[in-house]
Amino acid sequence: MPQQFEQPQSQTQETHEDDVLAQSAPQSADQSQDQSDVLDDILNDIESTLETNAEEYVNSFVQKGGE
């Protein structure tokens, strides 16, 4: 059967991806807490800032171009 010699393209890509898995990384981040909870906490923290005048806050940030 010719089909059994066909390799799906995604599988070829997976092989590439395995090749590049790295051995070491710099100082790891603190991941003891769930990512979702941390993000929620931050959003709750700044909720009051976000609720008041978000549009005005954004509109007042106007720059001139640089290099």
Place this chain on the structure above:
Amino acid sequence: MTVRRVMGTETEYAVSVKGAGRYNPVQLSFDVVSAAADKHSRNIRWDYRQEDPVNDARGMRLERANARPDMLTDAPQLNITNVIAPNGGRVYVDHAHPEYSAPETTDPFEAVKYDHAGNLLMQQACERARADTGQPIELHRNNVDGKGASWGTHENYMMNRAVPFDQVSRLMTLHFVTRQIYAGSGRVGLGERSETAGYQLSQRADYIHARVGLQTTFERPIINTRDESHSTDDCRRLHVIVGDANRMDVPQVLKLGTTSMLLWLLEHADEAGFDVSAFLDGLELADPVEAMHTVSHDLGLNAVLPLASGGETTAWLIQLKLRQAVYQVAALVNGTDTAGEPQWPDKPTTSVMAMWGQALADVAAIRHASDDERLNMTGEASRVEWLLKWQLLEKLRRKIVKGANVGRDIAGADDDVSVVSDVRSGTADAAYGWADPRLQVIDLKWAALDPEDSVFTKLVPRTERVNTSAEVTFAAAEPPENTRAWLRAMLVRRFGSEVAAVSWSRLTAREPETMNDDDSEEFYGNAGHMAAPDRRLFSLDISNPLAFDKAHCAKPMESAEHAIDLLKALAYGSR
């Protein structure tokens, strides 16, 4: 084969007044830069004589008459303020932005440390400027205002001038178009004026409109050809203008590290018998400018990029091939160990190559993940800045959309919140909620330099760091010891106002007896002209960035009574 070379960054900051509808960013820039000066550095001028902004790396000169006035940075200017930072870097006004140029460093980890030290120096200056002016001045480390303006974050690499510029240009085009997949800092809004709601990988991509050119403020090119080495004649400085103002460490190390490795490849390809031209021919993009925009807008991470040869590729595959080419040349030049790994000569190189591999693994994992899965990725988000920012924004977007639906009492609101898996939240096709100004506030607060105001500060513990906070604080106060930045910083610290002018490649001191003359403040201005007779000044050429480090200069520094004695001792070889 090493990642080590002389390199450094330049960061333009956004300056604004909190809550004010109108302000003058040019005046605010002067306020901040002026507040960065201390008693040592206040009167020292920047020496523009060596600046040559109209010299083009492609081997021609732009006629000065054809240059726009804002390109002529060596032209006389009133009121310009320059401050030599305590670490040997430079704080100055560039157009309508306060800018920090980090001192010269020799590897990507040091370069990132000194780049982030600039955040501390600029925030200190900003706080002093607040006190001086009574206005709540703010600085942001980003590149866009969402209303059409963009400003730069630049990388500089010293490289061997013998490499044909055409090769540099072609290889770097491939790299700069595709490195966004792991180096982008993320941006709310699509288009120069955020005309379309959505999210993209890079801050800077939408403002790039040309393949190659000298200009940096209009029709910005992927490859900037400004040829001003600030070094010896056998070197050129590759000046890179397409990068984002990252907050996270890892993307920044990657930008500096991978680019340096690819320059190394060009410098050693002949030696290894590696055919650069054939390699480049096979990967050349049909339209690199369009590809730059495509890659930045592609949250699916699999957009097809047409090749000049008629084939197709993706950003990820190009990055994979660039990394493989570095491996191939390194194995040929340096040999391999028993595991077949090229023998990397030092720790920074080993780390950068591992981090490059990790980055490609991260991007592959993100590509295969649904939006719900992406929201919970922790390892990848600790290294990929655009993903971490997206997570925060997407969380908020879902809350907003859910709230709006509940408010309107729409049945099945939860179903509307989750996103169909093949259309990524944040793309133009799935931009529901992305136009909400609250998301733009998050994007802005991500960039806020003031730790009190910054959402990024709260997420720092969730990111991988390459330098500790203590190391960054130290780097704000002390120069790198292994480049000429050490001499520049120490000369200013020790002799203060005896130093007349400073630049990247030259130091000028006054005869001490001329110090109290009425004209001593004026005779050496920013104009680049020397109004005083030469005998009252002495200039030392420090073009070689590695020749005036601590090891070479500490002893003469100790024994010199005046700045001019030190410069003469170094010039006439008593060291």
